[in-house]
Amino acid sequence: MGRKKWVDGDGMKKGEWTAEEDQNLVAYINEHGVSDWRSLPKRAGLQRCGKSCRLRWLNYLRPGIKRGKFTRQEEEEIIKLHAVLGNRWAAIAKEMDNRTDNDIKNHWNSCLKKRLLRKGIDPMTHKPIINNLTVTTTNEECGSSSTTTSSSTSSPSGSACLLNKLAAGISSRQHVLGRIKGILLEPRITSSDQDEKEELKRDHKIGGAEEDDDFLIWEDEEVRRFMETDDMEYETTPYISLFYEGTSSDRGKAKES
DNA sequence: AATCATGTCAACCGCAGTGCG
DNA sequence: CCGCACTGCGGTTGACATGAT
Numbered sequence: 001m002g003r004k005k006w007v008d009g010d011g012m013k014k015g016e017w018t019a020e021e022d023q024n025l026v027a028y029i030n031e032h033g034v035s036d037w038r039s040l041p042k043r044a045g046l047q048r049c050g051k052s053c054r055l056r057w058l059n060y061l062r063p064g065i066k067r068g069k070f071t072r073q074e075e076e077e078i079i080k081l082h083a084v085l086g087n088r089w090a091a092i093a094k095e096m097d098n099r100t101d102n103d104i105k106n107h108w109n110s111c112l113k114k115r116l117l118r119k120g121i122d123p124m125t126h127k128p129i130i131n132n133l134t135v136t137t138t139n140e141e142c143g144s145s146s147t148t149t150s151s152s153t154s155s156p157s158g159s160a161c162l163l164n165k166l167a168a169g170i171s172s173r174q175h176v177l178g179r180i181k182g183i184l185l186e187p188r189i190t191s192s193d194q195d196e197k198e199e200l201k202r203d204h205k206i207g208g209a210e211e212d213d214d215f216l217i218w219e220d221e222e223v224r225r226f227m228e229t230d231d232m233e234y235e236t237t238p239y240i241s242l243f244y245e246g247t248s249s250d251r252g253k254a255k256e257s
Numbered sequence: 258a259a260t261c262a263t264g265t266c267a268a269c270c271g272c273a274g275t276g277c278g
Numbered sequence: 279c280c281g282c283a284c285t286g287c288g289g290t291t292g293a294c295a296t297g298a299t
Contacts, residue, residue, distance in 0.1 A: 014268080014269075015267095015268075016267075016268080017268090037284080050285090051269085051285085052268075054286085055268065055269085056267090058286095059267075059268085060267075088287085089287075089288065090286075090288085101286095101287075102266085102268090103266085105288075105289085106266055107265090109290095110263095110264060114264095
């Protein structure tokens with residue numbers, strides 16, 4: 001995979017790295033450590049730009065990097081962190097166990113984001129998707145007003161605030177929590193290919209009444225009423241605990257509730 | 258079997274932040 | 279304070295893999 005090799009105007013190689021190049025870079029860094037990426041390629045005998053070397057080292061060659069499929073726990077962690085941090089992949093990566101920001105970003109964009117969308121959750125706001133409705137809400141905790149749509153982006157803190165609001169109102173909308181839980185409790189891909197196929201079958205089930213009804217689309221009026229309850233107090237942590245309660249070990253309890 | 262669509266992942270690009278002279 | 283060089287980050291691209299038709 002990757003890109004074909006080519007050479008740019010400065011004689012710098014681009015594209016896919018060869019095993020030999022990897023070996024050279026690793027050998028050099030092991031011996032001299034990382035310093036001055038700009039001059040490193042020359043010193044290491046590589047026809048690459050420093051930026052390319054840095055990226056290769058950080059995302060691929062650096063020792064201890066965890067690669068391959070994401071576990072369910074890791075995916076939960078990503079969703080949880082994304083709700084708080086937004087698209088700050090480097091910050092998310094720091095909280096994860098030796099996953100690179102690039103890896104997390106790729107997995108989010110190719111998999112998690114789409115899964116959330118399929119389940120009627122906006123991946124940017126982590127809110128239920130609303131019927132083409134622009135929702136204006138006063139964000140007291142963040143000290144500002146914000147206008148969001150189901151497809152809009154918002155600042156991480158704003159997103160967290162909205163999510164807390166969602167959590168605060170969850171008692172009156174238990175099915176919302178159920179829907180969110182559902183995403184996290186789904187049998188995960190990582191266990192086996194069979195699981196993956198079954199999940200895909202479920203998600204792409206054609207003609208089943210469950211399919212369309214399963215999306216959580218709030219009616220405009222319902223949403224308006226919900227958003228009007230602005231005098232509630234929320235905190236970040238309660239939202240997270242609500243969002244994730246019932247996952248893994250608590251799965252049984254969640255079903256009961 | 259061929260073609261098309263979608264998923265995955267490595268790598269590139271451009272910009273913002275930071276440090277230094 | 280300003281400009282430059284360097285680093286780090288997030289968004290995007292491109293090639294290959296895999297599945298669906």
